[in-house]
Amino acid sequence: MSYDTQVPPAAPRQAMRNGLGTAALILGIIGTLSGLIPLLFWLAGTLGVIALILGLVGKGRVKRGEANNKGVTLTGAILGLVSLILATVGLIITVTAVSDAVEEIDKSIKDAAPQDPTKAGGSSGDAGTTDKGTADKGKGLADGDSSVYDDKLKITVSDPKAYTASEYAVGHTKGNKAYQVTVVVENGGTKKFDAVGVLLSARAGAEGVEAEQIFDEKVGAGFQGSVLPGKKATLTVAFDTPKAAKTLSVEVNPGFDYNPSQWELKLG
Structure with missing residues (x-):
């Protein structure tokens, strides 16, 4: 009598679960490269935390x-x-x-903030730059007062004088009056000042009606070029008022x- 001896089949080999270690390595590499750029610290930190956790679990x-x-898992955790x-x-x-x-x-x-005009050191008798020092904080400057900035830029506006606009002037309305003021820019600093960017505007009367700037053959052009340290630039501008x-x-x-x-000027 013979017996068939059957050998039981070998148990299937368990597949290796290497995914976490591989993911940790990839995220660690990306996180490290991101960390080399300071502005991407948030990305490096996020990927670093995930890579470290996956590496430890792996x-x-x-x-x-x-x-x-x-080796892959350990490298991912380290990165x-x-x-x-x-x-x-x-x-x-950052x-x-x-x-x-x-x-x-x-x-x-x-x-860039103007200094208190009462502290400005204008010299008496210097036409267009004399600082009367009569303006109060929170109020407009008076004619002849100077607004001095911390970079030693000094702006002075003269008292208004009656102006006769030409027949073909732009900005002047018939029946209105016209007044001219002189604006002086003095550069007391150490760097040249670009005067082209100086902007002028005006309002007239108690109602604050916009006073249109007058353009004719004598007035209307703005400041041109730069003002070197220790130099001045002077501009005459006219406004149309009720x-x-x-x-x-x-x-x-x-x-x-x-x-x-701002300057609050009295009209004669």
Whole structure:
């Protein structure tokens, strides 16, 4: 009598679960490269955390024999940690840079703000730049007063004088009056000042009606070119006002980086 001896089939080999280690390596590499750019600290930090977690979980699988990519998993976890370190450094660099930029902007705004005209050091008798020092804080400057900025730029507006517009003048309405003022820009700083950006506007009377600027063969052109340190530029400008207007408010804005200054002038 013979017996057939059957050998039981071998148990199927368990597939290795190497996905977490591979994912940790890929994310760790991307996170590390992102961390080299300070502005991408947020991306490096996010990928670093994920890579570190996947690497640690993958390492546990290797210990249990569920995965066999120990080197890949360990490298992914290390790169995840490196990404976190680079993200921290990038965050510090970014915050410092933003803080410095804000300080520079605040400084620029402060430098552009006009000083109290009562503290300006104009010299008496210097035509167009004499600082009477009679303006109060919160009020417009008077004729002859100077607005002095922290960069030593000095703007002075003279008293208004009656102006006779030509027959073909633009901006003058028949029946209205015309007044001219002289605006002096003095550069007391160390850098040249671009006078082209100086803007002028005016309002007349108690109602604050817009006083249109007059253009003819004598007035109307704006400041041209630059003003070198220690030099001045003078411009005569005329405005059209209602016949009954008793005051003229003139605003001068030296440029984008400056705050405008106003003069409250009495019309004769």
